[in-house]
Amino acid sequence: MNWLITTITSSIGKKLLMAITGLCFCTFLTAHLAGNLTLYAGKEAFNSYAEHLHSLGPLITVAETGLLLFGIIHVLTGIVLFYQNFTARPEKYAVNKSAGGSTLGSSTMPYTGLILMAFIILHLINFHFIDKTGTTIFQIVSDAFSKTAYIIIYVFAMMVVALHVSHGLWSAFQTLGVNHPKYMPLIRKAGITFSILIGIGFGFIPVFISLTT
Amino acid sequence: MTKTLNLTLKVWRQKGQNSKGGLETYHAKNISSDMSFLEMIDVINEQLTLDGMEPIAFDHDCREGICGMCGTVVNGRPHGPEKGTTLCQLHMRHFSDGDTIVVEPWRSRAFKVIKDLVVDRSSLDKIIQAGGYISVNTGGAPDSNAILIPQEIAEKAMDAAACIGCGACVAACPNASAMLFTSAKISQLALLPQGKPEAAKRAMEMVRTMDGLGFGNCTNERECEAECPKEISIVNIARMNREFFKASFFSEVK
Numbered sequence: 181m182n183w184l185i186t187t188i189t190s191s192i193g194k195k196l197l198m199a200i201t202g203l204c205f206c207t208f209l210t211a212h213l214a215g216n217l218t219l220y221a222g223k224e225a226f227n228s229y230a231e232h233l234h235s236l237g238p239l240i241t242v243a244e245t246g247l248l249l250f251g252i253i254h255v256l257t258g259i260v261l262f263y264q265n266f267t268a269r270p271e272k273y274a275v276n277k278s279a280g281g282s283t284l285g286s287s288t289m290p291y292t293g294l295i296l297m298a299f300i301i302l303h304l305i306n307f308h309f310i311d312k313t314g315t316t317i318f319q320i321v322s323d324a325f326s327k328t329a330y331i332i333i334y335v336f337a338m339m340v341v342a343l344h345v346s347h348g349l350w351s352a353f354q355t356l357g358v359n360h361p362k363y364m365p366l367i368r369k370a371g372i373t374f375s376i377l378i379g380i381g382f383g384f385i386p387v388f389i390s391l392t393t
Numbered sequence: 394m395t396k397t398l399n400l401t402l403k404v405w406r407q408k409g410q411n412s413k414g415g416l417e418t419y420h421a422k423n424i425s426s427d428m429s430f431l432e433m434i435d436v437i438n439e440q441l442t443l444d445g446m447e448p449i450a451f452d453h454d455c456r457e458g459i460c461g462m463c464g465t466v467v468n469g470r471p472h473g474p475e476k477g478t479t480l481c482q483l484h485m486r487h488f489s490d491g492d493t494i495v496v497e498p499w500r501s502r503a504f505k506v507i508k509d510l511v512v513d514r515s516s517l518d519k520i521i522q523a524g525g526y527i528s529v530n531t532g533g534a535p536d537s538n539a540i541l542i543p544q545e546i547a548e549k550a551m552d553a554a555a556c557i558g559c560g561a562c563v564a565a566c567p568n569a570s571a572m573l574f575t576s577a578k579i580s581q582l583a584l585l586p587q588g589k590p591e592a593a594k595r596a597m598e599m600v601r602t603m604d605g606l607g608f609g610n611c612t613n614e615r616e617c618e619a620e621c622p623k624e625i626s627i628v629n630i631a632r633m634n635r636e637f638f639k640a641s642f643f644s645e646v647k
Contacts, residue, residue, distance in 0.1 A: 187641040190600055195610065196634075264568075264610055265567070272500065273500055282614040286614045287567065359632075
């Protein structure tokens with residue numbers, strides 16, 4: 181199994197880890213957003229969605245463990261890459277100028293990533309590791325978004341997510357070697373569209389909740 | 394129409410590998426807009442020599458844009474602001490009278506400054522030595538067209554082979570990664586039948602050597618393909634990744 185460790189710890193191997201875990205998070209975001217859209221249908225729809233989801237029991241535990249494991253891999257590999265890339269140029273340039281390749285999303289990946297990690301911890305404290313006895317998930321959500329600070333934090337975090345994914349999605353395909361003249365332009369556009377949908381879809385929820393309750 | 398320019402240059406001066414360097418200011422007077430960037434430095438160096446000072450050391454050879462020797466970072470851009478151009482082919486007509494131009498060497502942990510603007514790019518040679526070749530027994534010349542290669546494949550291989558190994562991709566990369574260079578050298582052989590027998594070993598050895606030399610990792614920022622004087626595409630990086638995965642997961646090469 182020595183070859184496997186050599187492979188995944190190589191520069192391309194680390195990219196592979198980032199790409200696979202990142203793509204899984206994109207799938208998770210899609211499922212998470214689809215579930216959250218029930219919020220727009222009102223209190224009952226959302227509570228019933230949550231109940232159905234939790235009735236899956238062990239499946240949820242497996243999914244949560246998987247996400248946690250992938251999260252740890254994504255964050256740790258990301259930090260290693262960030263450190264290695266930072267030290268790969270010990271003497272910096274006096275003048276830095278882009279030739280037009282990088283984007284706001286691509287040049288801020290480590291920073292948006294760290295912000296997202298902090299946000300996910302806060303998000304889990306808000307809605308996951310919270311006493312749910314004698315209340316409903318809708319109540320917890322509407323209580324949280326009655327505070328202006330939370331609305332601002334959540335909307336900001338969703339803009340950061342959109343920025344991170346705007347580079348991450350197409351970049352994962354490029355890393356996996358899926359760069360084809362027929363598909364790449366489509367993948368790039370799909371990446372931008374996906375990030376905008378995720379940003380708006382999630383980002384509007386706190387505003388909607390605070391306006392309707 | 395030829396114009397005459399007066400420019401202020403801030404050039405990185407460094408006596409040797411272990412000495413501390415810094416930007417020094419020079420005034421380039423009466424520079425013709427028909428001159429190349431290197432000819433402009435020649436003019437400054439002539440004056441420096443007449444003044445009894447040390448001329449600015451910089452790499453150059455063919456001055457035709459095909460050898461890969463020249464290259465400095467001009468106002469934050471490797472090979473200067475023009476697309477698909479080496480520094481020797483960058484002409485002074487792209488600058489305006491009174492401009493301040495900052496000239497720095499390639500910056501990477503894997504490229505040590507030897508003197509002023511000259512850097513040691515032997516790391517790139519080491520990547521080539523690790524597998525950027527094919528093994529052929531000598532003997533009678535084979536028949537031409539004995540191995541048929543579709544025109545579009547030959548074109549792709551040639552596009553990758555256009556890499557002159559100047560190191561601008563490393564200099565331009567925010568992470569000082571050498572993946573565009575390595576991918577071009579892997580691609581030019583992986584695409585052709587002659588390169589297939591050693592493809593797996595080549596991909597693994599070249600990537601491992603690249604990793605060991607202290608280059609950064611690719612984060613798909615695409616600055617390399619935007620700066621490459623030969624306009625080599627990151628499609629080659631995707632191909633290198635495929636070759637590396639194939640070699641690592643499906644070949645018997647360890």
